[in-house]
Amino acid sequence: MESIMKLEKVNKTIGSHHVIKDLSFEIFPGEVFGFLGPNGAGKTTTIRMMVGLMSMSSGDIVIAGNSIHKQRSKAMEQVGAIVENPEMYPFMSGWKNLVHFARMGKDVTEERIMEVVQLVGLEKRINDKVQKYSLGMRQRLGIAQALLHRPSVLILDEPTNGLDPSGMKEIRAYVERLAKVENVAVIVSSHILSEMELMCDRFGVIHNGELVDIQSVKDAVADAEMEVSIEATPLDVVERILKEETKNVITKKQRCHIVLEKDRIPDITTKLVENNVSIYSIYTERKTLEDEFLKVIGDGVID
Amino acid sequence: MISLIRNEWMKLFAQRSTWIGIILFVCLITGFALFMTTGPSSSEQYGSDWKQELQQENKEMKKQIEETPSTAGFRQDQIKKNEYRIENNIAPNEFTGWKFVQENRMFVSLISLFTIIIAAGSIANEFRWGSIKLLLIRPVSRTKILFSKFITLLLFALLLLVGLFVLSMGLGALLFGLGSWTDPYVFMEGGEVKDTSIMAFSLMQYGFSSVNLLMMVTFAFMISAVFRNSALAIGAAVFLMLSGNSIVAFFSDKVWAKYILFANTDLNQFVTGTPLIEDLTMTFSVSVLIVYFLVFLGAAWLVFTKRDVTST
Numbered sequence: 001m002e003s004i005m006k007l008e009k010v011n012k013t014i015g016s017h018h019v020i021k022d023l024s025f026e027i028f029p030g031e032v033f034g035f036l037g038p039n040g041a042g043k044t045t046t047i048r049m050m051v052g053l054m055s056m057s058s059g060d061i062v063i064a065g066n067s068i069h070k071q072r073s074k075a076m077e078q079v080g081a082i083v084e085n086p087e088m089y090p091f092m093s094g095w096k097n098l099v100h101f102a103r104m105g106k107d108v109t110e111e112r113i114m115e116v117v118q119l120v121g122l123e124k125r126i127n128d129k130v131q132k133y134s135l136g137m138r139q140r141l142g143i144a145q146a147l148l149h150r151p152s153v154l155i156l157d158e159p160t161n162g163l164d165p166s167g168m169k170e171i172r173a174y175v176e177r178l179a180k181v182e183n184v185a186v187i188v189s190s191h192i193l194s195e196m197e198l199m200c201d202r203f204g205v206i207h208n209g210e211l212v213d214i215q216s217v218k219d220a221v222a223d224a225e226m227e228v229s230i231e232a233t234p235l236d237v238v239e240r241i242l243k244e245e246t247k248n249v250i251t252k253k254q255r256c257h258i259v260l261e262k263d264r265i266p267d268i269t270t271k272l273v274e275n276n277v278s279i280y281s282i283y284t285e286r287k288t289l290e291d292e293f294l295k296v297i298g299d300g301v302i303d
Numbered sequence: 304m305i306s307l308i309r310n311e312w313m314k315l316f317a318q319r320s321t322w323i324g325i326i327l328f329v330c331l332i333t334g335f336a337l338f339m340t341t342g343p344s345s346s347e348q349y350g351s352d353w354k355q356e357l358q359q360e361n362k363e364m365k366k367q368i369e370e371t372p373s374t375a376g377f378r379q380d381q382i383k384k385n386e387y388r389i390e391n392n393i394a395p396n397e398f399t400g401w402k403f404v405q406e407n408r409m410f411v412s413l414i415s416l417f418t419i420i421i422a423a424g425s426i427a428n429e430f431r432w433g434s435i436k437l438l439l440i441r442p443v444s445r446t447k448i449l450f451s452k453f454i455t456l457l458l459f460a461l462l463l464l465v466g467l468f469v470l471s472m473g474l475g476a477l478l479f480g481l482g483s484w485t486d487p488y489v490f491m492e493g494g495e496v497k498d499t500s501i502m503a504f505s506l507m508q509y510g511f512s513s514v515n516l517l518m519m520v521t522f523a524f525m526i527s528a529v530f531r532n533s534a535l536a537i538g539a540a541v542f543l544m545l546s547g548n549s550i551v552a553f554f555s556d557k558v559w560a561k562y563i564l565f566a567n568t569d570l571n572q573f574v575t576g577t578p579l580i581e582d583l584t585m586t587f588s589v590s591v592l593i594v595y596f597l598v599f600l601g602a603a604w605l606v607f608t609k610r611d612v613t614s615t
Contacts, residue, residue, distance in 0.1 A: 014611075051440040054611040076442040083440070087433030092317045100313065103306040104441035145437060 004029045004078070004185045005050070005153050010059035012045055012209075019045050021209045023059070027185045029152065032175055034200030035189040042209040043189050044084070047157050050187070051081045064152055077106055080151035084158060086142020090131035094122060094141050097130060098148065105149035116144045120174070136167040143174060154178060155187045160195055172199050227285040228265060230256045232277045241271055307443065307451035308458070315421065315459065324417050328463070329470065332410060336474040339403065353394050357385040384489050387496040393487045400475025401501045407471040408505075411512035414467065415519050415544060418460045422523040423536030425452045426607065430531045435612055445608040449528070453600070456520055464513060468505075490574065508571065515568040518592065519544050521599045528603035555580060567591045 003026035012020040020042045027033050037043045048054040050061055052068055052075075061068045066075035088097045098117070102108035117126050120140040130138065139159065146154055156175070160168040176199070178184040190196050196203065204214040231254060232238045238256050242249045245268055250257045260268075265282070272279060315321055364378045388395065426449075429435040439445060488501040499507075519540050526536035543550075547565030554560045561567075561580045567588035 048612065053436060053439055054613070055609075073442040073444065076440060079440065081440050083436045085433060087436065089314060089317070089432065089434055091319070092314070096313065096317065100310050101437065101441070103310055104438075104443050106442065 001028050003027060004064055005187075006062045007046075007050075008060045008062065010046070010049060010061060011057045012042075012049065012054070013057045014045075019209050020049070023206070023209070023211055025204055025211060025214055027153065027187060029185050030179050030183040031201045032179050032186045032188060032199055034196040034203035035187055035206070036191075036193070036196065036203055037189075037206035039191075041206045043206055044157065046206065047081075047083060047155060047187075047189060050155060051079055051083060052076060053083065077149065078152045079155065080146030080149065080153070081155035082139075082142040082146055082157060082159060083155075085161065086138050086145065088130045088138065088141060088145070091129060093129055094126045094133070094137075094144075097141065098126075098144060101145050102148050108148050112148065112150075116147050119147070120144045136163055139163060139167065139171070143171070147178075150182075151184065153185045153187065157189050158191070159188060160190060160192060168195060175199055226262060227257060227259050228268075228282065229285060230258075230272075230282050231280040232256075232272060233280075234277070237275055237277055238272065241275060241277075242268070245271075304447060304451060307447060308455050311425075311452055311455035312458070315455065321421070324420075325463075328410075328413065328417065329466075331413070332407065332467065332470055333474065335407070335410075336403065336471075336478055340478050354389050357389055357395070361385050383496050387489055387498070391498070393489060393498060399501075400472060400477075400479045401505060403475035403479055404468065404471040405501065405505045405508060407467060408508050408512050410467050411464065411509065411516060412544070414460060414463045415516040416541065417463065418456060418516065418520045419523040419540045419544070420537055421459060422456050422520045423527050423533040423540065425456060425524065426527045426603075427531050427533035427536065431533075439612060446604065449604055449607045453521075453524060453603075456524060457517070460513070460516060460520060464509060464516075468509060507574070511569070511571040511574070514570050514592065515544070518564060518568055518595060518599075521596055525599040525603040528607045551580070561587070562591060564591070564595050 005027040007024050007026075010020055010023040011018070023042075023046060035043060035047070045054060049056055050063075050068075052072055056069075061075075063075040064078045066078070068075045088094075089100070092100070095113070095117075098113050102113055117123055120143055122137065122140055122144065125133070125137060130141065133141065139161075143156075143159075146156075154175075156171075159171050159175075163171065172195075175186050175188065179186050179201075188196065188199055202215065205212050230238060230242075233254075235251065235254060235256070239249055239251055242256055242258055245264070246258050246260055248259060262284070265284070269279070269282065361382045364382055368378055387393070429438055438448060487498040488504040489496060489498045490504065522543065523536045523540035526539050527533060530536070543565070547568065551560060551563050551566045554563060561583055566580050566583065570585065570588060573583075573585045573588070
């Protein structure tokens with residue numbers, strides 16, 4: 001598959017700091033790409049370079065075949081973005097704000113603006129001034145603004161910042177729909193890792209300006225051994241059987257915890273049943289993105 | 304480009320402060336007009352035998368010159384003007400609406416102030432609101448965005464200038480009677496007395512006053528783009544606007560004084576007065592102004608198009 005956005009050996013030096021070091025990766029149409037990294041890792045700088053707010057010291061970013069250096073306008077036609085907070089003009093209505101940004105794009109009709117307003121569910125309040133909007137409504141207007149010109153790449157920097165759980169869920173639904181139905185490539189950066197896990201298909205981790213890992217969420221979780229927790233009686237029998245399978249058995253609070261591959265769970269269950277153990281529950285504790293993330297960046301602090 | 308200017312225009316008039324400014328401006332002019340009708344008349348009234356009155360006036364002035372020679376310059380000009388009127392049969396102007404229009408030229412500096420405030424905010428505010436991030440990620444070059452803002456400022460100043468002219472004409476006609484716009488107006492140019500129609504003269508005066516406006520607005524715009532700080536831009540521009548003449552006076556004995564912006568902003572000095580610095584000419588001043596203008600815009604452009612937009 002042809003990538004829609006490609007970073008080629010991007011470097012950025014600010015003063016004497018080498019902030020971004022040889023960053024290269026690709027984003028494909030229809031995928032939701034999570035961009036992770038602790039604060040100060042270069043996440044925001046990278047995003048700002050993707051949308052042309054900051055220049056690169058060397059390297060290039062190619063969007064739908066257009067170099068951001070040489071064909072900036074053409075490249076930007078393909079990009080919709082919210083960089084940090086969606087800061088619109090507070091003294092104008094939501095509608096006027098959208099008209100404002102629509103005029104800066106290509107072929108955005110009034111019908112299209114209305115369509116986008118409906119998509120984000122702001123019809124009722126669109127003629128109110130933005131200063132009267134709640135944070136959630138501003139966030140929605142921000143998304144509307146980013147979608148006006150039907151971009152093929154949507155960049156959302158901290159899109160769920162300050163949203164309540166239902167707001168987050170809504171954003172997740174838009175993102176999913178855009179990626180799956182309209183084949184838009186979505187780049188999301190967030191520090192709420194559980195959010196990212198639910199939303200993203202693939203993620204890249206940046207640390208100290210370098211790309212340290214890039215993989216799909218499924219791979220990251222499926223390969224790994226997982227922790228299995230079994231609640232069953234009598235506990236001593238359970239413990240004895242489990243010890244035949246694996247060395248590390250930890251028993252606490254009437255449960256046995258073991259670590260093993262997913263494939264072996266059915267065998268163990270059969271064995272327990274054959275030994276007349278009453279099983280109340282078996283569940284797996286999936287390795288989370290957070291564990292992966294911490295493993296990759298060491299114990300760097302995430303705020 | 305047109306749609307960008309429309310955007311800027313929309314944002315400008317969506318802000319309450321713009322409207323408050325305009326309303327204040329209209330109130331001030333109207334107030335001034337009403338004050339003029341009740342206050343003492345600013346020009347003496349001449350009767351039908353105005354030629355004799357003028358001759359009388361000239362005699363008195365000649366006497367005064369002998370007594371206090373230091374005031375000769377101003378009085379001599381007046382004498383020349385009076386003689387010119389007598390020779391060419393041009394009666395002294397009554398205080399008509401046109402005279403009012405011409406006097407309201409002083410409000411151009413108010414327009415300057417108003418436009419400076421808006422120029423100061425035009426870029427700085429985008430940064431302050433954070434909207435600059437949404438503005439600069441569009442498929443429109445930064446150069447176009449910068450110039451659409453600048454052109455909008457000029458259009459706004461033009462709107463106010465035309466508004467001032469028309470409003471003054473309206474109020475003048477209403478309160479003083481407009482008189483004829485072909486009334487000759489007598490003035491000095493390069494030591495010679497000339498006359499032109501009062502309307503042409505008024506338009507010329509407004510035009511000259513706008514030069515200072517243009518320069519100060521461009522200056523404020525540059526500061527706004529370079530330092531992204533509207534208070535600084537307003538402060539610097541207003542300070543320079545008010546102290547411009549003192550700066551020139553302070554350095555007037557230096558050779559480079561004639562290159563100071565403010566030695567050149569008052570083009571009126573070549574038509575109705577004596578230049579601040581002797582060897583200044585209209586052509587020289589206009590050239591200096593153009594250079595300053597291009598430097599201001601160039602600096603704004605360079606910084607605005609090249610700078611990284613980092614967290615604000």
